[in-house]
Amino acid sequence: MNNTDEMLLLQRYNYLSEQITKYIGTFLYAICLLGTIMNIGTFLQQTYHSRACSLYLLMASVCDLFHLNLDPLTNILQYGFHYDWTINKWTYCKTKSYFAYVFTVTSGTLTTSASITQYFLSSENNSHWYYARRHIGIRFIKIIPVFWFIIGIPVFFCSTRFYHPFQNNRYICSNPARHIACYTIRLIYVCILNGFLPPFIMMIFGFLTHRNIHKRHLHLKRRSIRIRQINQQLTSMLILQAIKSTIASIPYSIFNCYWLSTIHSPKSLLLQAKENLIHQFSYLLFWSNYTSFLIYLCSSDIFRHQCIKVLRKTWCCFYGTDQQQNHNERQTHVQLMCRTKEQL
Structure with a gap:
């Protein structure tokens, strides 16, 4: 392949990446934003007031609402429409990355907590039911954001604006992992805490809850049909959410692990353009974590x-x-x- 053909192919990859962000990203953002608002309104209804599980899902939706307008929206504006409001604003880049990470990991923690709560409710052991009560959920919700605001402080220091040759020669705001500390932070925070771990835990507790519901019916006989239906449907919602989160999060985590493992390897411009396109695909797929409204709507x-x-x-x-x-x-x-x- 000569230089002319390589440059044409490079431009095509870059153009495709831009168009995907502009059109698919805008569509996903609109769907996610509307669905998140509907989640908040629905979980505020009286039917879900007394349940710690629905309280977790409500606060997770609130976190999703903040995150959507911090990270995905700026991504679409910058990469899809060539509008960057962070020019020469290094502090804004760090602050935005910090809050975006805290909100997204808090949302994942709350959704995972909802799965664990449903497992407690499906248990025959009465002592487990205590941890599924609303007042326990309220205490936990007060602790989780504070915990992640403290743990996420390194993200603030590692996030910076750096030159990206495949975004129309513009600077982007991210963690370039140039130092061993920031490399480790990106590996742990993005790949593990925000990637593999939440869907893995949700799948485990979803399986355990499903097994308890079908094998242990004593606790269901003590409750009204209405309460039984609500709890069963909340469980179904969370199991489907776990499956969707696994499909959405794993490719993005795998790509980040690959990128970190090859960060110091020499790469051609064409290979980097291909990686950028794959990154945009996996990142947009990761956004489907915020389409939980559609899952809840279909399953309950x-x-x-x-x-x-x-x-x-x-x-x-x-x-x-x-x-x-x-x-x-x-x-x-x-x-x-x-x-x-x-x-x-």
């Missing part, structure tokens, strides 16, 4: 019913006030007419 009729209630309340909030006022005015007019006739 109770969740669908609560979601419809949220939509109706929202509709009435924006459009029902005037109708109610008109209805009240008509009723008042009819009452006045009746009184007038009686007086006559």
Whole structure:
């Protein structure tokens, strides 16, 4: 392959990476943003108030909402639309990376905690049920963000703006892993804590919960049918969420492990362009972690019913006030007419 052909192929890879980010990334962002907002509204309903599991999922959705507007949105604007609001703002790069990591790992921890909570509820051991209570969930939710805000401090110092030749010769904000400390941090934080570990734990506890539900029914007989349905459907939601998270997270973690293992190897420009394209694919796939709303919607009729209630309340909030006022005015007019006739 001569230099001309190599340059053309290089441009094609770069152009494809840009278009994927622009169109697929924008579509995914819109779906994830809408779904996350609907998750928050649905888990705020009275049906889910008394459950630690739904409380975990509610706070995880709140974290997802913050993360979507910190990391994916800036990624789309910079790589897809050539708009970078972080030019010459090194402190903003570090702060954004730090908060984006804290929110995403907190969300994963809360979702994993929800899976563990459902396992406790499916156990025959009554002492396990204590850890699935709402007040335990509230205490845990207060601890988790503080823990990750402290543990995530190294991300702030390792994140920086560095030159990337395949993003239209612009600087990008990331952890380049140039030093052994930052290399180790990226390996542990991105590949393990934010990649392999959460879906692995969720799959294990999802399997254990599924086994308990089918083999141990004593705890279900003591509860009403409604409570049983809610708990079973929450379990189904989390099992499907674990499968989806595994599919979404593992490729991104594998690519980061490959990139870290070859970071000091000499690479041609064409190979780096291919790696950049694969990175964009795996990163967009990782975004599907934030499409949990679709999983919940398909796996639980109770969740669908609560979601419809949220939509109706929202509709009435924006459009029902005037109708109610008109209805009240008509009723008042009819009452006045009746009184007038009686007086006559």
